[in-house]
Amino acid sequence: MTQDGRGRPDRSAARGRDPQQTTRDPKTRDKQTDPARSVALEVLRAVRRDDAYANLLLPRLLRERSLDRRDKALATELTYGTARCAGMLDEIIASAAGRPVAEIDGDLLDVLRLGSYQLLRTRIGSHAAVSTSVDLVRARHGMGQAGFVNAVLRKVSQRDEQLWIDTVAPSMADDMVGHLAFTYAHPRWIAEVFLDSLGSIGELQAALAADDERPIVHLVARPGQITAEELALISGGDEGRYSPYCVYLPEGDPGSLEAVRDGFAGVQDEGSQLVALALPRADVGADGGRWLDLCAGPGGKAALLGSLADLDGAHLDAVEVSEHRAALIEKVVDSLPVTVHVADGRDSGLEPGYDRVLVDAPCSGLGSLRRRPEARWRRTPDEIPALVELQTQLLTEALRLVRSGGVVVYSTCSPHPAETTGVIASVLDTVDGVEQIDARPLVAGDAVDPSSFGAGPHVQLWPHRQDTDAMFLAVLRKS
Numbered sequence: 001m002t003q004d005g006r007g008r009p010d011r012s013a014a015r016g017r018d019p020q021q022t023t024r025d026p027k028t029r030d031k032q033t034d035p036a037r038s039v040a041l042e043v044l045r046a047v048r049r050d051d052a053y054a055n056l057l058l059p060r061l062l063r064e065r066s067l068d069r070r071d072k073a074l075a076t077e078l079t080y081g082t083a084r085c086a087g088m089l090d091e092i093i094a095s096a097a098g099r100p101v102a103e104i105d106g107d108l109l110d111v112l113r114l115g116s117y118q119l120l121r122t123r124i125g126s127h128a129a130v131s132t133s134v135d136l137v138r139a140r141h142g143m144g145q146a147g148f149v150n151a152v153l154r155k156v157s158q159r160d161e162q163l164w165i166d167t168v169a170p171s172m173a174d175d176m177v178g179h180l181a182f183t184y185a186h187p188r189w190i191a192e193v194f195l196d197s198l199g200s201i202g203e204l205q206a207a208l209a210a211d212d213e214r215p216i217v218h219l220v221a222r223p224g225q226i227t228a229e230e231l232a233l234i235s236g237g238d239e240g241r242y243s244p245y246c247v248y249l250p251e252g253d254p255g256s257l258e259a260v261r262d263g264f265a266g267v268q269d270e271g272s273q274l275v276a277l278a279l280p281r282a283d284v285g286a287d288g289g290r291w292l293d294l295c296a297g298p299g300g301k302a303a304l305l306g307s308l309a310d311l312d313g314a315h316l317d318a319v320e321v322s323e324h325r326a327a328l329i330e331k332v333v334d335s336l337p338v339t340v341h342v343a344d345g346r347d348s349g350l351e352p353g354y355d356r357v358l359v360d361a362p363c364s365g366l367g368s369l370r371r372r373p374e375a376r377w378r379r380t381p382d383e384i385p386a387l388v389e390l391q392t393q394l395l396t397e398a399l400r401l402v403r404s405g406g407v408v409v410y411s412t413c414s415p416h417p418a419e420t421t422g423v424i425a426s427v428l429d430t431v432d433g434v435e436q437i438d439a440r441p442l443v444a445g446d447a448v449d450p451s452s453f454g455a456g457p458h459v460q461l462w463p464h465r466q467d468t469d470a471m472f473l474a475v476l477r478k479s
């Protein structure tokens with residue numbers, strides 16, 4: 001995506017169809033609601049009311065409704081864009097409405113968010129953004145509520161995004177982190193976590209800006225089934241920079257690709273591929289072929305590792321505590337040398353002696369906020385201590401299960417220092433006979449210079465550096 005004059009993303013892709021330009025019969029106009037906006041509103045409502053996941057619900061609705069290609073694109077941009085910056089929009093809406101959003105009816109707030117997003121972050125004309133929002137309310141809630149939405153959105157439309165930032169956000173001089181968090185639509189505590197991990201305000205700005213964008217889809221070409229070159233040709237994508245199995249898919253629905261439907265390829269962020277690849281790349285001496293994925297659901301890394309195990313004559317045990325997620329693993333490892341176990345990884349009952357163990361730990365997910373539009377507004381800092389305790393227990397158990405000379409790869413899709421370097425430091429402190437080895441060459445492979453991944457020994461990926469999710473990985477060897 002290109003950048004506007006202030007270095008923020010130009011969401012021209014969201015320009016979509018301007019309903020003012022369509023030729024609708026004025027007599028039926030009130031009764032019609034725009035299909036793209038109706039779907040977007042339905043998803044936003046389910047996200048707020050039922051804790052739905054936008055990236056699961058929207059594709060389902062798009063499949064069910066017969067929207068044309070342009071409406072699908074518009075619904076997608078409006079849904080994900082609005083969900084991503086909902087907290088920031090709320091502060092602007094509260095200012096325009098002259099009351100906290102908690103005092104606004106939730107159904108109206110959804111429409112106000114959708115309308116404000118169009119006004120502030122797309123090039124949809126103000127008249128269209130306001131009138132389609134009013135239509136959505138009038139159809140369901142009557143004239144009075146429509147009048148309220150009309151008045152608030154007209155106020156929102158009186159300033160552009162930058163002017164609202166100047167009005168509502170803390171100033172850069174008083175509170176740099178608060179200012180950047182608002183500007184790039186992140187809760188302040190998450191901006192603070194990123195700053196703790198990155199160490200500089202300049203990089204924080206770049207990280208938040210990259211995280212405020214919709215990422216392109218990354219595909220994984222399953223080894224032994226299709227090559228990245230073939231997958232790139234079939235899909236019209238480009239081969240990845242770091243993973244030999246990655247293909248970037250700038251546009252199009254991955255679900256429509258035959259290779260994905262047949263299981264030769266899957267959707268997987270390149271950062272996740274690199275984590276999985278570090279496991280077989282680590283030196284363990286003679287590999288007895290016993291590999292373990294201790295937190296395997298829904299199976300993205302298990303599928304990649306299973307394909308590699310198949311080529312290497314190895315076998316993967318995949319442990320997952322949730323039955324539902326274990327069933328998802330079964331689907332993607334079909335016909336691979338993988339055994340799925342529904343068990344708590346802290347007490348799986350599996351025999352020790354593994355050559356390689358992956359602990360892709362349950363975590364806050366702060367590193368994949370780009371791909372989960374509403375997640376940043378749902379997470380809270382008080383979830384972190386319990387996660388850290390679980391992560392520490394799982395890693396300690398992995399070190400019990402690995403054989404002498406074997407390796408454990410610990411990873412999170414979070415850059416939170418407590419969940420990453422904090423867990424590693426505490427385990428190195430409490431478990432004897434463990435050394436941390438340099439993860440950088442294991443991630444770099446032959447593709448790039450390992451020193452491009454920082455000072456080591458762990459690797460912290462970032463959207464603004466590698467254009468991957470912010471995955472963390474550390475590699476431990478048992479002596």
Ligand SMILES: C[S@@+](CC[C@H](N)C(=O)[O-])C[C@H]1O[C@@H](n2cnc3c(N)ncnc32)[C@H](O)[C@@H]1O
Pocket residue numbers: 272294295296297298299300301302319320321322325343344345346360361362363413
């Ligand atoms: C970050 S996800 C793993 C993602 C997976 N490796 C992939 O690539 O698809 C963490 C998984 O650990 C599971 N989990 C949580 N607590 C667990 C436990 N005590 N033992 C085993 N798995 C657990 C969660 O249900 C979740 O599926």
